[in-house]
Every structure is written in structure tokens, then in C-alpha cells.
Amino acid sequence: MPTLVLRHWEGVALLAVERHRGGERRYGAAYMRRVAMILMGMEARLGLRELSQMLASLARCHIRT
Template identity: 45%
Template structure:
């Protein structure tokens, strides 16, 4: 029984699937994050491993990683990989804590009956840590 050939996609197919301009994929190739095969006419042909890399880049960018950080993530030989990832994890923890505070503040504001939300003592408590040092 013959095995079917591995699927390949054009730059347009991949860009469309990830809802991005083809220029983004070309830029990621220029900076070394991607290296798709080329057909006889020189057209990019993305295989399954390429689209997995693209998915990792997309997810990493959505989480706030820079392309330089993504490069370290994808480079199995990077000596700085763990320190870059630890810095990113620390940043995610900080940002998630800020989001929890923001969510609590928004939930309180949504349910609060105060006409001027900034005068509500419970609402002010949500920003007390930021206001620390401003009280007389």
C-alpha cells in the first residue's frame, strides 16, 4: 500500500488559514523563524512541521513574546532558552495578576450602584495598591 504524500501548502494558503498577510510569513522567514521548502519554481511550500512552528509563533506572539524570545523558544540549541523562557513566565505571572485585579475592579463597577464609581469605597479598594504613597 502506498503512503500518501505529506501535505504541503503555499504561502497564500498558510497566510489565509492563519488570517495574516503573506508578508508576515515572509518576514518570519527573513528573521530565521521559518525555512519552508521551495518547489522547482522557487515558490514556498510549507509542510506540517512549518505550520506547527507558525502556530507556536502565533500563540507566543499573542502571549506577548517578542520575535527574539520566540526564536529562543524554537531554537533547541539556544544557551539562553531557559533564561528567556523564565523571564517570559515571570512577565506572564505579573500580567495575569494585573488582569485578575482589573477583572475584580470591572466586576465591582458592573454591580456597584454608585453614580460616581470613583467615590465608592469598595471600588477604591481595588486600586489601593497603586495609590499607596499618595495619601496624606
């Protein structure tokens, strides 16, 4: 996955990344699950707005993303 894509998704609030001291990004299991869900949504031809709504709905239902 190109980092440019990940940065874009962070910029539109689809992803949130933890940072270490010095601003270094830290990618955990939850981040990778969310990337996988975004990719599946894109494969299903969902747009960024629909993906954002889907992920928000899952979070409200306490489903791990």
C-alpha cells in the first residue's frame, strides 16, 4: 500500500494513526484491520463518504474496526 494513500485516508479521517515520540507513525493491529475494511469497501465500490459512514456505524455498534 503506497504511503501516499494511507496519508490521504488519514487526511480525510478514515484512519487515525498513533505516533511515537518524534512524530514517527505506529501501525497496530486495529489500524491494519481498518485498512483491510477500507480496501474491502473500495472493492465493493463504496466512496469515501460511504466508507466513513460505514466505519462510524460499526464503531457506534462497538464492532472492532
